[in-house]
Amino acid sequence: MDNxxxxxxxxxxxxxxxxxxxxxxxxxxxxxxxxxxPADPSLLAAIFPMALIExxxxxxxxxxxxxxxxDILRLWRPTPLVRAFRLEQALGTPAKIFYKNESVSPAGxxxxxxxxxxxxxxxxxxxxxxxxxxxxxxxxxALALACNFFGLECMVYMVRVxxxxxxxxxxxxxxxxxxxxxxxxxxxxxxxxxxxxxPSSPGSLGIAISEAVEDAAGRQDTNYSLGxxxxxxxxxxxxxxxxxxEQLKRAGAFPDVVIGCCxxxxxxxxxxxxxxxxxxxxxxxxLIGVEPEACPTMTKGLYAYDFGDKSGMxxxxxxxxxxxxxxxxxxxxxxxxxxxxxxxxxxxxREGVIEAVSYPQLKCFxxxxxxxxxxxxxxxxxxxxxxxxxxxxxxxxxxxxxxKTILFNLSGHGHFDMAAYDKYFxxxxxxxxxxxxxxxxxxxxxxxxx
Ligand SMILES: Cc1ncc(COP(=O)(O)O)c(C=O)c1O
Numbered sequence: 001m002d003n004x005x006x007x008x009x010x011x012x013x014x015x016x017x018x019x020x021x022x023x024x025x026x027x028x029x030x031x032x033x034x035x036x037x038p039a040d041p042s043l044l045a046a047i048f049p050m051a052l053i054e055x056x057x058x059x060x061x062x063x064x065x066x067x068x069x070x071d072i073l074r075l076w077r078p079t080p081l082v083r084a085f086r087l088e089q090a091l092g093t094p095a096k097i098f099y100k101n102e103s104v105s106p107a108g109x110x111x112x113x114x115x116x117x118x119x120x121x122x123x124x125x126x127x128x129x130x131x132x133x134x135x136x137x138x139x140x141x142a143l144a145l146a147c148n149f150f151g152l153e154c155m156v157y158m159v160r161v162x163x164x165x166x167x168x169x170x171x172x173x174x175x176x177x178x179x180x181x182x183x184x185x186x187x188x189x190x191x192x193x194x195x196x197x198x199p200s201s202p203g204s205l206g207i208a209i210s211e212a213v214e215d216a217a218g219r220q221d222t223n224y225s226l227g228x229x230x231x232x233x234x235x236x237x238x239x240x241x242x243x244x245x246e247q248l249k250r251a252g253a254f255p256d257v258v259i260g261c262c263x264x265x266x267x268x269x270x271x272x273x274x275x276x277x278x279x280x281x282x283x284x285x286x287l288i289g290v291e292p293e294a295c296p297t298m299t300k301g302l303y304a305y306d307f308g309d310k311s312g313m314x315x316x317x318x319x320x321x322x323x324x325x326x327x328x329x330x331x332x333x334x335x336x337x338x339x340x341x342x343x344x345x346x347x348x349x350r351e352g353v354i355e356a357v358s359y360p361q362l363k364c365f366x367x368x369x370x371x372x373x374x375x376x377x378x379x380x381x382x383x384x385x386x387x388x389x390x391x392x393x394x395x396x397x398x399x400x401x402x403x404k405t406i407l408f409n410l411s412g413h414g415h416f417d418m419a420a421y422d423k424y425f426x427x428x429x430x431x432x433x434x435x436x437x438x439x440x441x442x443x444x445x446x447x448x449x450x
Contacts, residue, residue, distance in 0.1 A: 237270025
């Protein structure tokens with residue numbers, strides 16, 4: 001059997017799959033924090049184009065991908081599905097392990113699957129500039145890439161701790177014409193307020209989102225772009241799972257377990273959601289989202305209405321949350337340091353369709369090295385969470401003598417994360433176990449109806 005199962009460019013999916021009609025119960029709507037009534041779409045229209053707002057609330061099972069977006073996706077899609085023979089051998093497992101390699105995009109992760117679509121729809125709506133946040137820098141560089149293709153300016157607020165850990169992500173964004181500054185910054189009210197309270201704040205995705213939303217809300221020519229969490233972002237990522245299903249069919253395989261790491265939930269959803277109707281139809285399949293122990297949104301959070309950002313500028317979303325002012329420890333998987341989880345992933349989690357597990361940082365780096373030494377690829381610290389879980393599942397298969405098939409999403413490479421690997425080799429990384437007191441304190445500040 002071949003190592004890599006490839007599809008031709010002509011076989012790129014022509015539509016996105018929307019999980020909404022296949023949910024076990026309806027999604028609760030975003031609420032206006034002032035009234036606790038369903039948010040009027042006009043509330044969103046200040047910062048998002050109408051085409052994306054329509055996708056956010058769509059109940060259609062499939063939504064066509066516009067041709068100019070397909071033109072961009074074709075630069076790297078369909079991505080390879082790879083049988084990890086050498087990892088299987090290294091683990092001595094009877095399990096078959098497949099991974100979908102999303103690291104082959106120009107920016108190095110799954111994120112351009114949605115940035116291409118978002119830049120396109122904003123351009124169509126006459127917008128000239130996009131503002132966004134980025135954690136690890138993967139999303140910022142993906143949006144910079146897409147803005148470059150569609151002739152838009154791009155402004156990125158990058159979480160300070162990652163900005164300092166990964167200076168070359170900024171350079172990459174600049175190469176594609178974007179501007180990137182550390183967050184909290186002195187450019188917005190939200191940033192200045194945090195700096196007043198803590199001048200050495202490491203930042204968080206919640207703070208950076210507040211800055212980018214404030215930037216977009218304050219300028220006519222600017223919209224806000226989000227790299228995860230929202231329904232339409234997860235929708236755009238479903239090309240991953242759709243391709244994987246077709247590729248597995250060609251390999252004569254079907255997964256028993258599907259695994260992805262979870263920050264805001266988009267790469268996991270992109271891989272797992274196309275399997276949801278198959279599971280509902282009776283296929284025996286486990287869908288597992290993996291998060292860091294330092295930011296255990298699904299495994300230790302509450303399912304409640306909360307803000308998507310630190311300073312309460314977004315509508316309220318019903319989601320698994322650690323509280324919008326929870327600032328996670330500065331782990332190297334910067335893209336997993338988010339207090340909330342996508343409402344769609346949260347609902348499926350609470351309904352038992354998907355499972356959630358959490359892993360400590362050191363075990364994830366150990367898994368990344370096992371993967372690098374067997375399959376060759378140096379993966380992003382975010383992705384290493386998925387790989388740690390894959391290795392555990394493969395070892396379990398060995399103990400049980402079961403020949404199960406494991407599929408996971410290799411969400412990104414770690415070529416800009418060498419400083420993190422250096423620290424790991426030098427023994428300078430630590431496990432931040434579940435920061436119970438900080439989470440408890442943050443959950444006291446969940447919004448309440450007045
Ligand atoms: C490589 C990689 N994987 C995963 C994630 C987590 O995001 P999401 O849960 O939206 O896929 C990120 C976010 O920055 C990332 O860069």
